[in-house]
Amino acid sequence: xxxxxxxxxxxxxxxxxxxxxxxxxxxxxxxxxxxxxxxxxxxxxxxxxxxxxxxxxxxxxxxxxxxxxxxxxxxxxxxxxxxxxxxxxxxxxxxxxxxxxxxxxxxxxxxxxxxxxxxxxxxxxxxxxxxxxxxxxxxxxxxxxxxxxxxxxxxxxxxxxxxxx
Numbered sequence: 039x040x041x042x043x044x045x046x047x048x049x050x051x052x053x054x055x056x057x058x059x060x061x062x063x064x065x066x067x068x069x070x071x072x073x074x075x076x077x078x079x080x081x082x083x084x085x086x087x088x089x090x091x092x093x094x095x096x097x098x099x100x101x102x103x104x105x106x107x108x109x110x111x112x113x114x115x116x117x118x119x120x121x122x123x124x125x126x127x128x129x130x131x132x133x134x135x136x137x138x139x140x141x142x143x144x145x146x147x148x149x150x151x152x153x154x155x156x157x158x159x160x161x162x163x164x165x166x167x168x169x170x171x172x173x174x175x176x177x178x179x180x181x182x183x184x185x186x187x188x189x190x191x192x193x194x195x196x197x198x199x200x201x202x203x
Contacts, residue, residue: 054136057128058082062111063104068135069143071168079104079111111137116177116184117200120193131170131188134177146175146186 058064063079083092083100092102104110111119114137123133134143147168176196177184183197 051129052127054128054132057126059126060122061109062114063108064111064136068132069138069140070135071147072140072144079108081108112139115200116179116182116193117195120184123191127191129188130191130193131175131186134184134186138177138179142179143175143177145177146171 061081061083063081065074065079066076067074080101080103082095083102084098090103090105092100094100111122111133114122116134119133119137120130122128123130131146135146148171150169173189174185174187177186181198182195182200184193184195186193
């Protein structure tokens with residue numbers, strides 16, 4: 039991704055990393071297809087922290103690689119993750135693509151080649167075989183189905199909603 043997408047604001051948009059006002063661990067890369075090049079996660083922490091080989095970003099902020107014992111964005115239910123995005127106006131689609139797995143967010147993508155039969159699974163297919171849907175995509179996380187509306191930066195629960203449980 040370009041730095042303008044993650045660290046600097048484009049007109050009318052909150053940049054992703056400066057918009058993170060929590061200390062939850064985020065995957066090193068967001069989902070763009072069935073596989074990721076970099077496993078693991080990281081988080082922002084206090085400026086004087088060098089735990090796990092972390093590095094200082096500014097006088098007050100450092101980053102560090104996370105362990106499986108650290109709180110993770112992927113641990114949040116969709117309603118919690120979406121609420122976190124709403125706090126600062128960060129793009130909901132970016133949040134879900136960074137928090138959840140391919141299996142959970144594949145409804146946000148479509149195959150480049152419409153002849154690909156996804157009913158047979160996505161094994162052996164890489165990111166080059168998929169593009170993000172231009173409009174609404176769906177995520178399925180912990181028996182909840184949400185539709186993400188990218189134009190309005192909103193989401194609606196369709197099935198298994200927290201108020202239905």
